[in-house]
Amino acid sequence: MRRGGRSPTFLFSCLCFGFAFLYVPILVMIAYSFNDSRLVSVWTGFSLRWYGALWENEQIIDAAGLSLRIAFVSATLATALGTLAALAITRMGRFRGRTLFSGMLAAPLVMPEVITGLSLLMLFVSLEGMVGWPSGRGADTITIAHITFSMAYVAVVVQARLTAMDRALEEAAMDLGCRPMGVTFDIILPLIAPAMLSGWLLAFTLSLDDLVIASFVSGPESSTLPMVIYSKVRLGITPDVNALAAVIVAIVGIGVAVAGWLMARMARAGRLD
């Protein structure tokens, strides 16, 4: 349809330009991960040597393992806590301090990361001074820090789903002889499971992605993947970072595909056998 003189060709080129702006850098980076040259910007021939080098690089492999572990644990705990918080806000009536609670729950969404990181660092240091825990900073402190901010994201996602849910479903279950605890497991949890999965994925991604907060609360022995990449890049880009990036893009792509498939299956579960 023609409107305001804009031709389909114009709109299509806008679209192409937009996509190019977003994805060409990534494609170039993936392409250069197969470059034989030691120089990042000069193409000399196809090779998988940087993938080999990456595999040999224990520092990066360790950091990736640590990042995945932290992301997994923090996403899981953040999902549990965030879901509980969302349940409290939407299903526990108007308890005292509800507004304050929901405000404080959402605060990490808008808090600058630097401030979150700095305040958590101060908390950990003073806690160590007072009760001796956590002794030093490392994977545990990063995990705790990640839970505190990603929990807010989970709570927001799950809360939206809970608000949209027909309360009559829960009442019907109770009417049919189900106790409140049973309602949670029979009705609420199955119906918010897709939201919990999106929340988990969001928390996982946020944790994997985080550089600022992790830099504040990590110790000397525990460098997450973003921290390692960042420090490597500061010393000059080496082609094995390109290879690492290509691997991450591949993993993320597969992860998103699997999650999409899972969620489609859950949505279908409400429709088909």
Added chain:
Amino acid sequence: MTEAGGKASINPWVPSAGPRTAHHRSRSDNRPAARLSPFVPWEDPTAEPFIRIENLSKTFDGFAAVDGVSLDIFQGELFAILGGSGCGKSTLLRLLAGFETPTAGEVVIDGANMAGRPPYERPTNMMFQSYAVFPHYTVADNVAYGLRKEGLGKTEIKERVTELLELVQMQDFARRKPRQLSGGQQQRVALARALAKRPKVLLLDEPLAALDRNLRERTQFELMNIQDRLGITFIVVTHDQEEAMTLATRIAVMDAGRFVQIGTPTEIYEYPNSRFVADFFGAINLFEGRADAGDPGRIICAETGVPIHAEPTAGQALPDLLFVAVRPEKIRLSREAPAGEGVTVMHGTVEDLAYYGNHSVYRVRTDQGKLVQVSSQNAHRSAELALEWDEPIHLSWPRDCSVVLTQ
């Protein structure tokens, strides 16, 4: 629930031969006994009410949604609670189901006080307005849910689910998920699920509101049939007066948290006790007037110029300002002035007429300027009285069709 009879016991979902639920409604053609002994327990002073609601109140933040309501409902009744939105009817239903705790008063069902009993311990089940069919369960699992919570055995659950799905004619959809069903089918599932536990009372919240016209009428009759077959006491909340009249044995009209009138559909339609009820139930003509001091059967009416003949109930206190209500179908139209004792006659011109096929509605402006609505059956193909616009005409009705309203 007893399992004493086992399979030999009479299947409660299948029509029983015995006159267990004799109804006043004349649809029991296979059961002549029903017509001989009408179902009117509320007229029997010795009858024990099945549900007793006493002085029930529910206040939300100082606003009384239900305001000191008392009501007796008898076993096997199909009782309708009727009112506009916000009149408190849904709150009343939720109080019965146990979703709200009353601020004052009590509910007794079959001799058991419901105070402090949560919904999962009450002998009531509810069919929700949104149907609230569990989207992640199949139709069969939805119906089985209450039975599983009751802890029944697998085979018994299966049997009962099959019976119930047959009852609501959904046996072919047992393995479907709710999203594959139409609104009407979902409603049947909701009904079967609510009936599964054989509740003493079934609460229905606007059961027909979401259905289209044709389906509504069909479902209405099916609901009545099912209620008749199972003999379960139904309490229906609705805002639709037609629905209430066709479904119910008795109706309670509710306004601002209180009952305005309780009675059979005929009583409420023919003898409304207030302008609110008269107005709520279909079209009605209201005339403002005052009683003639010498003859209480004559209402002096300034609007019409002629006195209206009426039969105030004996002992009815007649204030200075009262109203006479006349249903449109009670008024006769004629070209010649009718004569007779106690007949109110007015003269006017046809201002508007609408042909509905089975009946026609006329709006007649009387000589004094009052607009009166008249409806008449089109019993013959060519009406003997083919009225035209602006035709002068006489309106008349006998005195027993005038309803005197004092409030």
